[in-house]
Amino acid sequence: MRLSLKTKFTLATSLLVLAVVTGVSGLYIARLTRQVLRQADDRASFVALQVYDACNQALKDAAQRDEAPASTSPQDLRAYAQKAFDDSSTLNTLIESAVAYSPTVYEITISDKDGIVLVSSDASLRGQKVAKRPPVGSLVSARFFEQLRTLYGPPQTYEFSYPFLLGAEHFGDIRIGLSSVFIRNEISPGLRSAGWYALGSVLLSTFLAFAVSTVSLAPIDRISTQLDRISAGEFDMQPAVERGDELGAVSTKIVGIGKQLRDVREIFSTLRENLDQMMSGLEDGLLLFGADGRAVLVSPSVEKFIGGRPSELRGQRASEIFPANHPMRRALRIEGDEIAAVEGTEVTLAAAGGAHRVGVSAQVIREHGTRMGTLVTLRDVESLERIGNHLEVSERLAAIGRVTAGVAHEVKNPLNSMRLWLEVLKANMPVEPEPQQAVKMLDNEIDRLDRAVKTFLNFTKPVELKLEETDLRALLEEVLDAARPEIGKAGVELRVDLPSEFPPVLIDRQLIHQGVLNLVLNACEFTSPGGRITLSLRRSGESAVIAVSDSGKGISAEDQKKIFQLFFTTRPGGTGIGLANTFRFVQLHNGRIEFDSEAGRGTTFRMELPLARSSDAPAGKVRDFSQPFAEEKK
Ligand SMILES: Nc1ncnc2c1ncn2[C@@H]1O[C@H](COP(=O)(O)OP(=O)(O)O)[C@@H](O)[C@H]1O
Numbered sequence: 219m220r221l222s223l224k225t226k227f228t229l230a231t232s233l234l235v236l237a238v239v240t241g242v243s244g245l246y247i248a249r250l251t252r253q254v255l256r257q258a259d260d261r262a263s264f265v266a267l268q269v270y271d272a273c274n275q276a277l278k279d280a281a282q283r284d285e286a287p288a289s290t291s292p293q294d295l296r297a298y299a300q301k302a303f304d305d306s307s308t309l310n311t312l313i314e315s316a317v318a319y320s321p322t323v324y325e326i327t328i329s330d331k332d333g334i335v336l337v338s339s340d341a342s343l344r345g346q347k348v349a350k351r352p353p354v355g356s357l358v359s360a361r362f363f364e365q366l367r368t369l370y371g372p373p374q375t376y377e378f379s380y381p382f383l384l385g386a387e388h389f390g391d392i393r394i395g396l397s398s399v400f401i402r403n404e405i406s407p408g409l410r411s412a413g414w415y416a417l418g419s420v421l422l423s424t425f426l427a428f429a430v431s432t433v434s435l436a437p438i439d440r441i442s443t444q445l446d447r448i449s450a451g452e453f454d455m456q457p458a459v460e461r462g463d464e465l466g467a468v469s470t471k472i473v474g475i476g477k478q479l480r481d482v483r484e485i486f487s488t489l490r491e492n493l494d495q496m497m498s499g500l501e502d503g504l505l506l507f508g509a510d511g512r513a514v515l516v517s518p519s520v521e522k523f524i525g526g527r528p529s530e531l532r533g534q535r536a537s538e539i540f541p542a543n544h545p546m547r548r549a550l551r552i553e554g555d556e557i558a559a560v561e562g563t564e565v566t567l568a569a570a571g572g573a574h575r576v577g578v579s580a581q582v583i584r585e586h587g588t589r590m591g592t593l594v595t596l597r598d599v600e601s602l603e604r605i606g607n608h609l610e611v612s613e614r615l616a617a618i619g620r621v622t623a624g625v626a627h628e629v630k631n632p633l634n635s636m637r638l639w640l641e642v643l644k645a646n647m648p649v650e651p652e653p654q655q656a657v658k659m660l661d662n663e664i665d666r667l668d669r670a671v672k673t674f675l676n677f678t679k680p681v682e683l684k685l686e687e688t689d690l691r692a693l694l695e696e697v698l699d700a701a702r703p704e705i706g707k708a709g710v711e712l713r714v715d716l717p718s719e720f721p722p723v724l725i726d727r728q729l730i731h732q733g734v735l736n737l738v739l740n741a742c743e744f745t746s747p748g749g750r751i752t753l754s755l756r757r758s759g760e761s762a763v764i765a766v767s768d769s770g771k772g773i774s775a776e777d778q779k780k781i782f783q784l785f786f787t788t789r790p791g792g793t794g795i796g797l798a799n800t801f802r803f804v805q806l807h808n809g810r811i812e813f814d815s816e817a818g819r820g821t822t823f824r825m826e827l828p829l830a831r832s833s834d835a836p837a838g839k840v841r842d843f844s845q846p847f848a849e850e851k852k
């Protein structure tokens with residue numbers, strides 16, 4: 219059982235007062251008892267003396283009446299004394315009144331030296347032999363507890379005895395009987411009132427102690443509520459106790475601590491936000507395990523590698539996240555809950571879209587030689603490789619661009635003079651059909667070549683991006699309007715999945731329009747009638763993702779590496795320029811384009827464009843893009 223401070227304080231004070239009161243009352247009772255006993259003793263001796271005087275007087279009176287003992291034998295002497303005492307009214311009145319008025323005197327007896335009663339206040343004792351009783355002096359000088367035991371034990375009689383002389387001889391004794399019950403009755407009222415006082419003072423002190431503790435401990439209650447409020451997150455407050463003493467100081471300090479806690483919490487939540495933001499932007503999956511083997515930090519992208527929600531994984535043990543049969547288990551070399559340091563191994567994980575290669579590494583964090591935790595990093599090997607491919611394609615395109623730009627210039631001039639000379643030739647030609655036909659063919663081919671070269675040259679010029687804040691949903695609707703005839707011709711079903719709200723992006727409308735249109739047209743061309751095309755828009759972190767998927771024939775693994783190359787086409791009558799252009803447009807916007815395809819099942823192209831940020835000026839408005847490609851002119 220836990221006692222409250224108030225109860226303890228009250229109890230302690232009451233016990234203390236009880237102890238003091240008991241001590242004081244004990245002393246008082248001891249003194250009272252002794253005093254009462256002494257008084258009884260004194261009174262008894264006083265009464266004895268009076269009786270003695272009265273006896274002498276009675277004997278003198280008898281002598282005056284000329285009475286004398288018959289002989290000196292003890293019997294005659296006793297009879298003579300008894301008669302003299304009986305005749306003395308003074309003596310008898312004295313005995314009666316002394317017994318009646320003295321509260322402690324129980325009996326007065328005069329006996330001869332053999333103890334035979336001559337006269338007594340108790341008439342039945344007359345002539346009887348009465349044994350001696352213990353002297354009252356022994357009780358007076360006894361110890362306090364002995365006195366109490368005697369007084370409060372079974373009733374007992376003590377006596378005060380005074381020798382009575384006849385002539386010079388010891389004739390008998392005057393015996394004053396004192397009853398323990400009578401003495402007790404003298405003490406009891408004092409004892410009772412002492413008891414009442416003691417009880418009263420204990421009760422009063424209990425009440426006072428309770429009142430004092432209630433008043434003096436009240437600030438502690440207030441301080442306690444103050445602390446409760448702090449732990450509930452309410453950091454700004456006034457001191458609960460405004461006093462100059464220690465409790466006031468404590469309360470003021472608590473207010474200070476609340477302020478510090480608020481600052482710390484603010485710093486902490488800012489840090490946390492930053493950390494979360496940083497982690498949400500991470501492609502790599504990060505798992506940080508603490509010294510106790512439990513995950514303390516799990517980045518959002520972990521989910522795409524091992525499929526658990528970060529909020530659920532947090533707090534789990536390494537052995538729970540990677541159970542015994544988990545493919546990651548062997549790579550991480552987990553023993554108990556300890557993960558050994560691992561440097562870049564590769565693990566193949568079964569994912570929804572087939573097997574997935576993941577790079578795994580683990581770093582043990584130590585401080586002063588003590589193991590503090592482990593950082594596990596998961597890396598998407600495949601997308602890294604894809605990025606590598608992207609870079610390779612861009613470089614190749616750039617190289618081709620440089621070559622073709624030069625070639626185009628070299629071709630342009632001879633082409634012009636060829637045309638002039640052809641005109642001259644035409645004017646001087648015989649009108650026979652065969653040479654005429656040949657010249658016409660030449661003319662057409664020169665035209666075609668000229669057109670191609672013009673397009674090339676057109677694209678050697680730096681591209682000036684006309685960036686505008688654009689609602690991508692509206693732009694996609696426009697693309698669909700433009701592609702409607704082709705979609706109808708292809709006989710495919712169109713699905714559109716646009717969000718109800720979307721942040722604006724900063725783009726060159728025309729270029730992105732053309733880029734998305736190229737994707738949609740390809741989807742129409744490579745999907746047989748009855749198939750399906752889906753156009754969707756969603757947000758992923760700080761990017762807008764436009765996805766065009768089809769249920770068409772897909773791209774063979776071998777072709778997948780080439781589709782962004784200029785002039786690569788598998789389509790009869792195709793130019794192989796559409797995807798190369800789209801790739802370039804997306805790059806100009808600092809975006810990204812990637813695709814998933816499976817031969818026979820379909821293809822999905824994803825175009826990622828950064829969202830407009832107020833602080834963000836577009837990267838290089840004018841870009842000298844030395845990759846001249848011919849635009850697909852339709
Ligand atoms: N949605 C698609 N489905 C299948 N193959 C595609 C798809 N889109 C592009 N391709 C492949 O990429 C090649 C290049 O496409 P592109 O650059 O648009 O040129 P073109 O359309 O003139 O062939 C196509 O010939 C085709 O092999």
Ligand SMILES: [Mg+2]
Nearest residue numbers: 736740796797
């Ligand atoms: Mg195309």
